[in-house]
Amino acid sequence: SFNIMNTLKITLLMLYLYVLLPNIGKGWGCCPENWIASNTSCYFISFKLSNWTESEKNCAGVGAHLLVINTKEEQLLIYQKLDKRFAYYMGLSDPERTYQWQWVDQSPYDKSVTFWHPGEPSDNNEHCVFINSVKANWGWNNAPCHESQNSVCEMMKIYL
Numbered sequence: 815s816f817n818i819m820n821t822l823k824i825t826l827l828m829l830y831l832y833v834l835l836p837n838i839g840k841g842w843g844c845c846p847e848n849w850i851a852s853n854t855s856c857y858f859i860s861f862k863l864s865n866w867t868e869s870e871k872n873c874a875g876v877g878a879h880l881l882v883i884n885t886k887e888e889q890l891l892i893y894q895k896l897d898k899r900f901a902y903y904m905g906l907s908d909p910e911r912t913y914q915w916q917w918v919d920q921s922p923y924d925k926s927v928t929f930w931h932p933g934e935p936s937d938n939n940e941h942c943v944f945i946n947s948v949k950a951n952w953g954w955n956n957a958p959c960h961e962s963q964n965s966v967c968e969m970m971k972i973y974l
C-alpha cells in the first residue's frame with residue numbers, strides 16, 4: 815500500500831505541474847453546473863421574473879452580477895443562448911436618472927461597444943436595460959426599472 819499511495823501522490827503532482835499549472839491564466843477555468851462558459855466568464859440564464867434591482871440582488875446572492883457586455887463576441891455568444899420570446903435584464907442602468915449609463919461591475923461604458931436597438935435608448939423614464947429580440951434582431955432596450963423580466967447573471971470563471 816506504500817507503493818500505491820506514493821504512485822497516487824506522484825500522479826497528482828505530475829497532473830498539477832504539467833496540466834493545471836501551465837494553464838492558469840490561459841482560460842482554463844471552470845463554471846458551476848448549469849452555467850454557460852465563455853473564455854473568461856460564466857453565465858446563468860434566470861427565468862425568475864423580477865424587477866432590475868431584485869434581479870441584480872439575485873445574481874449577487876450567488877457571487878455574480880447582472881450581465882456586462884464588453885465585446886461584440888460576448889454579445890453574440892449570449893444571444894445565441896436566449897429565447898426570442900423573452901427579455902433579459904443586464905447590468906446596465908442609469909442610477910442617477912440622467913441617462914449616463916453605468917455597468918454594475920464598473921466597466922467603463924464604451925459607446926463603440928453598445929448594441930442598442932434602432933431608436934434606443936429612449937428618454938421615457940426608462941432607466942434599466944434589457945436584451946431582447948425585435949424582428950429577429952437581438953439588441954438592447956431601456957425600460958422602466960420596476961418591470962419584471964428574466965435576467966442573465968455573469969461571474970468570472972473559477973481558477974483552480
Ligand SMILES: *[C@@H]1O[C@H](CO)[C@@H](O)[C@H](O)[C@H]1NC(C)=O
Binds near residue numbers: 852853891
Ligand atoms: C475566446 O477567445 C478566442 C481566442 O482568443 C476568440 O477568438 C473568441 O472571440 C473569444 N470568445 C469570446 C466569447 O470572447
Ligand SMILES: *[C@@H]1O[C@H](CO)[C@@H](O)[C@H](O)[C@H]1NC(C)=O
Binds near residue numbers: 865866867959960
Ligand atoms: C423590486 O422588487 C422587490 C421585491 O418584490 C420590491 O421590494 C421592490 O420594491 C421592487 N423595486 C422596484 C423599483 O420595483
